[in-house]
Amino acid sequence: MVKSAKGALLSTLEIDRNSRIPIYRQIEDFLRQMILDGVLLPSQKLPSSRELALELDVSRITIKSVYEQLNSEGYVQGKTGSGTFVSEGLEGETPVIPSLSIIKKEYFDENFSQTAGHISFSKASARYGSILPFRPGVPALDKFPIKRWNKYLSRATTKSSITNLSYGDLLGSQKLRASIAYHLADSRGMKVDPKQILITSGAQQAFVLISYILMNTNDTVWYENPGHIAGRDLMQIVGGDVAPIPIDDEGLNLPFAISNFPKPKLIFTTPSHQQPLGITMSLQRRLALLKYAHENASWIIEDDYDSEFRYRGRPLPALAALDKVGRVLYVGTFSKSLFPSVRIGYVVVPEMLMDAFAKTRNIFGQTSSAIVEEALSNFMDDGCFAEHIRKMRRLYRDRRDILLNELQKNCSNNLTPQKTDAGMHIIADIKNGTSDRLVHLELLKSGIDSLPLSIYYLGPVQRQALVLGFSGSQKKVIPKLVSKMGTILNTFQASN
Numbered sequence: 001m002v003k004s005a006k007g008a009l010l011s012t013l014e015i016d017r018n019s020r021i022p023i024y025r026q027i028e029d030f031l032r033q034m035i036l037d038g039v040l041l042p043s044q045k046l047p048s049s050r051e052l053a054l055e056l057d058v059s060r061i062t063i064k065s066v067y068e069q070l071n072s073e074g075y076v077q078g079k080t081g082s083g084t085f086v087s088e089g090l091e092g093e094t095p096v097i098p099s100l101s102i103i104k105k106e107y108f109d110e111n112f113s114q115t116a117g118h119i120s121f122s123k124a125s126a127r128y129g130s131i132l133p134f135r136p137g138v139p140a141l142d143k144f145p146i147k148r149w150n151k152y153l154s155r156a157t158t159k160s161s162i163t164n165l166s167y168g169d170l171l172g173s174q175k176l177r178a179s180i181a182y183h184l185a186d187s188r189g190m191k192v193d194p195k196q197i198l199i200t201s202g203a204q205q206a207f208v209l210i211s212y213i214l215m216n217t218n219d220t221v222w223y224e225n226p227g228h229i230a231g232r233d234l235m236q237i238v239g240g241d242v243a244p245i246p247i248d249d250e251g252l253n254l255p256f257a258i259s260n261f262p263k264p265k266l267i268f269t270t271p272s273h274q275q276p277l278g279i280t281m282s283l284q285r286r287l288a289l290l291k292y293a294h295e296n297a298s299w300i301i302e303d304d305y306d307s308e309f310r311y312r313g314r315p316l317p318a319l320a321a322l323d324k325v326g327r328v329l330y331v332g333t334f335s336k337s338l339f340p341s342v343r344i345g346y347v348v349v350p351e352m353l354m355d356a357f358a359k360t361r362n363i364f365g366q367t368s369s370a371i372v373e374e375a376l377s378n379f380m381d382d383g384c385f386a387e388h389i390r391k392m393r394r395l396y397r398d399r400r401d402i403l404l405n406e407l408q409k410n411c412s413n414n415l416t417p418q419k420t421d422a423g424m425h426i427i428a429d430i431k432n433g434t435s436d437r438l439v440h441l442e443l444l445k446s447g448i449d450s451l452p453l454s455i456y457y458l459g460p461v462q463r464q465a466l467v468l469g470f471s472g473s474q475k476k477v478i479p480k481l482v483s484k485m486g487t488i489l490n491t492f493q494a495s496n
């Protein structure tokens with residue numbers, strides 16, 4: 001079915017009437033880039049010249065000449081009587097990572113802040129867009145108990161809970177903070193007073209608050225390398241001097257970090273399950289890291305994004321559970337344990353910082369909803385959350401096993417998958433040194449949404465590998481797609 005692009009054009013196409021660049025060129029460049037970036041899809045219908053002219057307050061002739069130009073370049077096709085459509089056969093032009101930078105560089109430099117430039121070129125935009133099998137970090141959305149959740153949501157919106165229609169508590173719902181404190185004691189060995197918990201709209205908002213409250217421009221930030229892209233880019237954008245710290249078999253390489261980048265202000269780490277390599281930080285390393293942070297007045301951000309999913313043995317308690325002096329800011333999220341669009345996360349903060357966090361959250365926008373907060377609290381207190389996690393653990397373990405089996409059967413000439421006992425993805429090294437980005441692109445054409453490991457690196461890339469999510473991939477599709485993957489990888493082998 002053909003979808004109208006009218007909405008998309010209206011919301012993001014802004015004409016700068018003071019610019020030296022003629023209006024028709026601004027519109028042309030914008031549409032061309034939208035097509036190249038895959039935002040406008042092959043066969044998608046563009047608004048009629050009359051509609052677009054009205055919406056942009058330009059003459060119809062301007063739009064007609066834009067469409068004619070794009071037609072002559074092959075980007076669009078006019079069909080008499082039906083309108084103008086994005087040309088087919090442009091799929092190959094879609095970039096590795098969906099990009100939101102849809103405006104030409106010179107125009108960008110002239111009109112946007114440097115911060116917007118940094119943000120625009122972040123590879124973290126990979127978080128957006130449609131989700132296909134093997135996209136890392138995606139939970140089993142098909143198995144979420146939607147009906148049950150809806151009951152909780154609707155109860156949180158009734159007349160008796162009418163205050164939920166207002167802004168809610170400055171720190172997030174008190175009830176939810178108590179539910180989270182209970183969950184942390186039960187599952188992560190943390191004794192936390194609910195007063196120390198601040199609700200955010202996901203882990204990313206927690207990182208934003210932390211960076212604004214605790215970091216000054218040019219402060220050193222230790223960041224695991226490879227590491228979580230969105231958090232790292234944020235630290236750079238906010239002005240931190242991000243120091244890439246390699247990972248060894250005990251986790252973040254502390255001796256390397258101390259000798260190369262001493263006395264950091266912030267230390268970002270994922271000790272339960274290193275993102276993306278999957279290493280669990282050893283107890284010795286945890287203790288040494290805490291000691292160093294204490295002696296050097298550094299703050300540790302512990303990102304515990306997917307610790308619920310461990311398939312063998314008991315998890316180590318959180319790093320924060322070992323922290324006796326209050327140097328760890330523990331960040332949790334429901335994006336993995338429930339679903340990302342719930343947009344609820346939290347940060348456990350030493351009490352003396354709480355006021356600053358509350359005020360900053362207020363100024364930056366209270367982006368979580370009191371309705372969802374209340375629904376989630378009741379969902380947790382009634383045991384539905386724990387039940388869901390247990391079910392997902394079994395399901396993800398099965399999906400992981402099938403994926404590993406199929407990779408062994410179909411891709412052993414080309415890939416060396418690393419077995420994992422935790423998390424939602426596996427890493428599969430590419431044997432013949434082929435660029436993981438090229439492989440990623442080729443696989444994407446067949447509906448296989450892996451990510452190249454190289455995009456997680458800051459600076460030189462150490463490994464060419466695919467990051468393959470199993471949690472969000474249905475069992476029935478895995479064998480067929482992995483077999484396809486094997487065929488595609490063989491073509492790379494042959495051309496080497």
Ligand SMILES: Cc1ncc(COP(=O)(O)O)c(C=O)c1O
Pocket residue numbers: 137201202203204205228270275303305332333334335340344345
């Ligand atoms: C390492 C890591 N931390 C945190 C998050 C969650 O971010 P949010 O809670 O903002 O959805 C993700 C999601 O992709 C992640 O990969």
